[in-house]
Amino acid sequence: MDTLQQLLISVADARKQFVQAASGLTYDQSQFKSSSEVWSVAEIVEHMVWAEMGGINGIWKALAGIRNNKPIWAGDAIHQGRHIEEIIAKTWKEKEIVPESAKPRWGGPVEYWIIALNGCQNLLESLCEALEGFELQRVIYPHVISGPLDVIQRMEFLRFHLNRHQLQIENIKAHPNYP
Numbered sequence: 001m002d003t004l005q006q007l008l009i010s011v012a013d014a015r016k017q018f019v020q021a022a023s024g025l026t027y028d029q030s031q032f033k034s035s036s037e038v039w040s041v042a043e044i045v046e047h048m049v050w051a052e053m054g055g056i057n058g059i060w061k062a063l064a065g066i067r068n069n070k071p072i073w074a075g076d077a078i079h080q081g082r083h084i085e086e087i088i089a090k091t092w093k094e095k096e097i098v099p100e101s102a103k104p105r106w107g108g109p110v111e112y113w114i115i116a117l118n119g120c121q122n123l124l125e126s127l128c129e130a131l132e133g134f135e136l137q138r139v140i141y142p143h144v145i146s147g148p149l150d151v152i153q154r155m156e157f158l159r160f161h162l163n164r165h166q167l168q169i170e171n172i173k174a175h176p177n178y179p
Helices: 003-022 027-031 041-067 084-091 110-131 151-173
Strands: 140-143 147-150
Touching: 003 041, 003 110, 003 151, 027 041, 041 110, 041 140, 041 151, 084 147, 084 151, 140 151, 147 151
Parallel strands: none
Antiparallel strands: 140 147
């Protein structure tokens, strides 16, 4: 099995675990906030949809740029060969400010956002098919916080991000006032 397929499976597994943590909640549980500064489960799932759509679309744009001799990024691949956990440790603060494009803004039931998030897996699978034959380290789309990430790092980020927010959901569900 090649690297891209292994990464695709790791993202699919992380997505499945994330969705499982966010599923089966009552409306009150999905909307519960321990304070005004934190997101509810529904808001976390909505955030994941916007973040993934932006990241997956960015990789598609980077690939299209390479295919058409109009790359969207040029510069030093400053994170070349590093795994995403190392990159995150070097570039993120303990509590990051989410980019506007990835903020929850529509609201609505968590079930809607879970379905939308599951749809991101189809987009990712199609992207992986389109990437076949390309040098994955050359397809780079910058992350708003971490800078230039290649396809491998972006796929690792998707897994990392799902795991990170799954932990947030589990912490919400463990809160003493959780309904």
